[in-house]
Amino acid sequence: DTGVSQNPRHKITKRGQNVTFRCDPISEHNRLYWYRQTLGQGPEFLTYFQNEAQLEKSRLLSDRFSAERPKGSFSTLEIQRTEQGDSAMYLCASSLVAGGANYGYTFGSGTRLTVV
Amino acid sequence: DQQVKQNSPSLSVQEGRISILNCDYTNSMFDYFLWYKKYPAEGPTFLISISSIKDKNEDGRFTVFLNKSAKHLSLHIVPSQPGDSAVYFCAASGGRTSGTYKYIFGTGTRLKVLA
Secondary structure, three states: OOOOEEEOOEEEEOOOOOEEEEEEOOOOOOEEEEEEEOOOOOOEEEEEEEOOEEEEEOOOOOOOEEEEOOOOOOEEEEEOOOOHHHOEEEEEEEEEEEOOEEEEEEEOOOEEEEEO | OOOEEOOOOEEEEEOOOOEEEEEEEOOOOOOEEEEEEEOOOOOOEEEEEEEOOOOEEEEOOEEEEEEOOOOEEEEEEOOOOHHHOEEEEEEEEOHHHHOOOOOEEOOOEEEEEEO
């Protein structure tokens, strides 16, 4: 297992187009998180899944954003009708939560989105 | 409202000396804290953590101190090495209480270790 994998690494899209990113977590992890990082800021929480269930969404996640984790393994984050303000690094993280404790919180390398 | 603050955007330290990175938080419900290191074009890499039931945790050259009454934590790197040059993020979570384990990050401190 090589850690958390995110694809693509870079995406350039025209304003108004839809984009989809993929995250493959560490296989034994049951939690998957999406964060967004803009220049000069730390990562900001967007949403998370426990297995296939999406348990929380940040108010940062507008109606144009949707995330899925259909079989409790990989996850996709889709942005519809992209805007220039969506340009950011999108980070995925996974962890194992068991017995109330959190183990192995690991980030992927991110997908850098540029909306032109 | 910035719940986790790293007030020093950058820090330069001579190789071999101690680097001290600081972080302040406002939410008393935070009970678990992490430090991450980030190199350009990579995701954050976990460095060290501390639970609110402790006031110190060590891992090799890295030590994290937690002062709950002051809502302050710090990361000490001794001795500093040029390979430590990176952006360091402090992150906090109320995960042990809420079970969410979503992290609130500071804005980062860029550490430069001079050879």
